[in-house]
Amino acid sequence: MQTPDDEQFEAHLKRFDPIAPDPLPTRNLARRSLRPPSLVTWLAAVAAVLVIGSTILHIRSGRTFISDTSSNAALADRPVPSEPLTVRSANAWLTTAPSFETALDDLAFRSQISPLPQGKQSAVAVLGKESFNL
Amino acid sequence: MGRTERNIAAIDALYRQHGAALLLFASAISRDRGRAQDAVHQVFLKAIENGSVSRAINKKAYLFACVRNAVHNEAKIQDRTMPLGVETPWFSPPDRDYTGERNLRRALGQLPNDQREVIVLHVWGELTFSEIGALLGLSSNTAASRYRYALAKLRGSMLAKENSCANAR
Numbered sequence: 092m093q094t095p096d097d098e099q100f101e102a103h104l105k106r107f108d109p110i111a112p113d114p115l116p117t118r119n120l121a122r123r124s125l126r127p128p129s130l131v132t133w134l135a136a137v138a139a140v141l142v143i144g145s146t147i148l149h150i151r152s153g154r155t156f157i158s159d160t161s162s163n164a165a166l167a168d169r170p171v172p173s174e175p176l177t178v179r180s181a182n183a184w185l186t187t188a189p190s191f192e193t194a195l196d197d198l199a200f201r202s203q204i205s206p207l208p209q210g211k212q213s214a215v216a217v218l219g220k221e222s223f224n225l
Numbered sequence: 226m227g228r229t230e231r232n233i234a235a236i237d238a239l240y241r242q243h244g245a246a247l248l249l250f251a252s253a254i255s256r257d258r259g260r261a262q263d264a265v266h267q268v269f270l271k272a273i274e275n276g277s278v279s280r281a282i283n284k285k286a287y288l289f290a291c292v293r294n295a296v297h298n299e300a301k302i303q304d305r306t307m308p309l310g311v312e313t314p315w316f317s318p319p320d321r322d323y324t325g326e327r328n329l330r331r332a333l334g335q336l337p338n339d340q341r342e343v344i345v346l347h348v349w350g351e352l353t354f355s356e357i358g359a360l361l362g363l364s365s366n367t368a369a370s371r372y373r374y375a376l377a378k379l380r381g382s383m384l385a386k387e388n389s390c391a392n393a394r
Contacts, residue, residue, distance in 0.1 A: 097373065100380050104348050107316035107329055109249035112265050115240055 236273050243285055244269075246349045247292050249315055253345045254338060255296040258313045264295040286356045289346060293360065332382035340375030347372050 188194030244265065251261030268291040272278040281287035315333075318326035333341055342361065346352045354372065355365040363371070 096380075097376055100376065101348060104329070104379075106319040107326060108319075109245040109316055109349050110314060111245045112240075112248040112262055115237070115266060115269055 232276050232279065233273055235279065236269055239272075239278065239284060239288065240269050243288055243350075246345075246351070247288060249349050250289060250342070250345045251292050251296050252315055253333060253341045254293065255300065258315075260299055261296065264292055264299060267295050268292050283356065285350070286352060286360060289350055289352065290360050293342075328383050328386045332379050332386065335382055336375055336378060340371060340378065343368060343372045344375045344379060 184197065185191065185194045188197065247265050247268075248261055251264045252258050255261045255264060268288065272288075272291075278284055278287060314326060315330050316326050333344065336344065339361075343357060346357045346360070347354070352360070353365075354369040357363070357368040357372075358365040361368065
């Protein structure tokens with residue numbers, strides 16, 4: 092059993108506050124580790140938007156370029172291979188094309204030229220109608 | 226707020242609430258302030274890592290037990306015969322009573338380890354005798370009688386020191 096003297100002495104001892112320890116070393120680390128994800132996320136989002144934007148711009152400018160080339164006019168005059176594309180037909184197309192670039196363009200857009208069965212739509216044609224706001 | 230963030234915030238609150246008493250306790254049993262600080266940090270860092278504190282029913286008693294284990298594990302590696310490092314202040318003294326603070330530190334240093342442990346746990350750790358008993362593997366009665374005995378010794382030691390200082394003046 093504690094005597095009043097003990098309690099008084101205990102109260103006297105309690106007046107001495109133990110010194111607080113140094114801050115936890117993880118405190119800064121934890122805060123730092125909480126920040127980067129948001130910063131990284133933002134940077135990643137901005138980078139993704141830039142990449143998508145530049146890709147779309149690149150594709151659009153490429154289309155314009157193709158439509159502006161004289162080879163496009165030549166394409167209308169030249170017979171387009173209507174049978175399914177094979178290595179043989181591609182080789183033949185390459186040999187008759189005025190340039191390698193024109194040949195590739197022609198082959199790339201041949202699906203638009205080839206008639207589709209009734210009631211079906213070309214995915215490329217549908218996407219081509221879409222308007223992208225940049 | 227995520228689970229990890231909540232855990233860190235809870236540990237941080239416990240650190241602010243009990244850190245000072247835990248450091249004093251670690252200092253009292255480790256005999257070295259630097260090692261005491263390391264032990265306290267180690268306990269809290271582990272708590273953040275494994276979330277063990279959140280599962281403890283009596284968080285304060287659990288933390289004192291963890292600190293005690295950390296100090297004793299460290300002491301197995303280090304030299305155990307190291308003298309008690311009482312030259313670094315342990316307390317912020319009331320009314321700038323720096324002499325009183327030094328006297329208290331020295332008087333605590335003169336107590337045997339087991340008595341010093343009980344004093345720190347009860348006075349500054351504010352653990353009950355049954356909590357102290359559970360922590361030290363004693364009955365609560367033994368913890369209480371050890372405390373009373375230690376308290377009387379501490380008072381005697383501090384009074385003797387104060388009297389000798391008064392006589393010197």
